[in-house]
Amino acid sequence: MALEQYLIVLLLKLGVVTLLASFLARSGAFQRMLMREQRTLNQRLLLALSFASIFGTGAAIRIVTRGVYQAVDLGLEASLLAGLLGGYVTGLLAGSLISLPAMLRHEYLTLPLLAGVGALGGLLRSMAPDPEQIWRFSPFLDLRIYRYFRRNHEHAKAAFQMFFLLAILAAEFVRLSLDRFFPAWIFALRPRWPHPHPLAEAAVYVTTVFAVTLPLKIWNNTRNERKLEEQQRLLIQARLDALSRQINPHFLFNTLNTVSSLIRTDPDQARAVVYKLSNILRRLLRKHDNFNALSEELDFIDDYLSIEMIRFGDKLRFDKQVDPAALDCLVPSMILQPLVENCVRHGLSRKIEGGTIRLRAELHKGRLRLLVEDDGVGIPEARLATLLEEGIGVSNVNERLKVLFGSDYRMWIDSKPGQGTRVEIEIPQLHAGATPPG
Numbered sequence: 001m002a003l004e005q006y007l008i009v010l011l012l013k014l015g016v017v018t019l020l021a022s023f024l025a026r027s028g029a030f031q032r033m034l035m036r037e038q039r040t041l042n043q044r045l046l047l048a049l050s051f052a053s054i055f056g057t058g059a060a061i062r063i064v065t066r067g068v069y070q071a072v073d074l075g076l077e078a079s080l081l082a083g084l085l086g087g088y089v090t091g092l093l094a095g096s097l098i099s100l101p102a103m104l105r106h107e108y109l110t111l112p113l114l115a116g117v118g119a120l121g122g123l124l125r126s127m128a129p130d131p132e133q134i135w136r137f138s139p140f141l142d143l144r145i146y147r148y149f150r151r152n153h154e155h156a157k158a159a160f161q162m163f164f165l166l167a168i169l170a171a172e173f174v175r176l177s178l179d180r181f182f183p184a185w186i187f188a189l190r191p192r193w194p195h196p197h198p199l200a201e202a203a204v205y206v207t208t209v210f211a212v213t214l215p216l217k218i219w220n221n222t223r224n225e226r227k228l229e230e231q232q233r234l235l236i237q238a239r240l241d242a243l244s245r246q247i248n249p250h251f252l253f254n255t256l257n258t259v260s261s262l263i264r265t266d267p268d269q270a271r272a273v274v275y276k277l278s279n280i281l282r283r284l285l286r287k288h289d290n291f292n293a294l295s296e297e298l299d300f301i302d303d304y305l306s307i308e309m310i311r312f313g314d315k316l317r318f319d320k321q322v323d324p325a326a327l328d329c330l331v332p333s334m335i336l337q338p339l340v341e342n343c344v345r346h347g348l349s350r351k352i353e354g355g356t357i358r359l360r361a362e363l364h365k366g367r368l369r370l371l372v373e374d375d376g377v378g379i380p381e382a383r384l385a386t387l388l389e390e391g392i393g394v395s396n397v398n399e400r401l402k403v404l405f406g407s408d409y410r411m412w413i414d415s416k417p418g419q420g421t422r423v424e425i426e427i428p429q430l431h432a433g434a435t436p437p438g
Helices: 003-025 028-034 041-064 075-086 088-098 100-104 110-127 141-150 152-181 198-265 267-286 294-315 337-348 392-405
Strands: 291-293 316-322 330-332 355-364 367-374 410-416 420-428
Touching (some): 003 028, 003 198, 028 041, 041 075, 041 088, 041 100, 075 088, 075 110, 075 152, 075 198, 088 100, 088 110, 110 152, 152 198, 198 267, 198 294, 291 294, 294 316, 330 392, 337 355, 337 392, 392 410
Parallel strands (some): 316 355
Antiparallel strands (some): 291 330, 367 420
């Protein structure tokens, strides 16, 4: 094999290991495995079988083609990686299984070598000061030496990184030495022409180091992406929980004020309000989902307004028109109650003769349209312009819609002083059984 062909094979080896690592990183099961630092025995065995099936196939291709595709044999690197990710059991089993095609070709030293390298990977894993040091491995020694001498608290980590590099070089040294003395019993990529330049053999070591480093970097990028996605999901959930907590106590305190005003004037009505309030609280405590069926939200509104109607009497009227096909649609939980509460508190409570709250729900071209309006005192134009940012109930509703739907929703408010306020919401049509956003 000429020098040019030899270098091309080494470059192809790096290309193959990058391709296989990227292929594994696309697997959802493998991504979930990467996120675990502690694994059960079954999970470690499954990881070993995954490595063996993929990298053992490469060894088999090299043997079947009689060495034409030498770059696809990554048995040593795969065994070390298996031990690094899964520990001793995974490394030993993966190395043993990957060596089977070579053993069938009478390369008898392959099994003890790859099994030993797999155990070496497990040893490195157990020696790591913390699991993240495996993913942070870098072959650039100058940086590691600087850290070793300049940062006292980094001594253990820097020492591990240097030992990691030496372990890879030692594994390749053992393979090349065995190939030199027993060429028929093991396979190794090394220059085979007479009197090769020392740099040609050094290229084998460099290739092996990067054949271990590249998969770790690719898989670590996958881990970081999954972590960012999980952190984003938790952040969104925390924001939703915080917004929900702002809405529910607001409703609760106003209802308790209604009860306190009725206790002295009408104890029977107060008891009725307490009973309805207990139903509402029971529903609130039972529900932990971001989405409910529209029918459940409307039942909630009915209970809430029945309490307010006891307080306002005939001055408060409720007109509800809902498309029956919309009742099973999913809507964000507690999305209507703040709007209805605003109608009562800010729109009608200041109007001597009272008024009417209207609620509409309809489906149109795959979208759910919700309307809440009153014929109360209205909102001044100057305040209307900033209501979505500053209004407590309205801004919370808008924020929750933004978190859940991104830009795929519409919410607009129209109000005229002395005539009333109208709030409209348009969201995607979602049915029970569908996966809601967020």
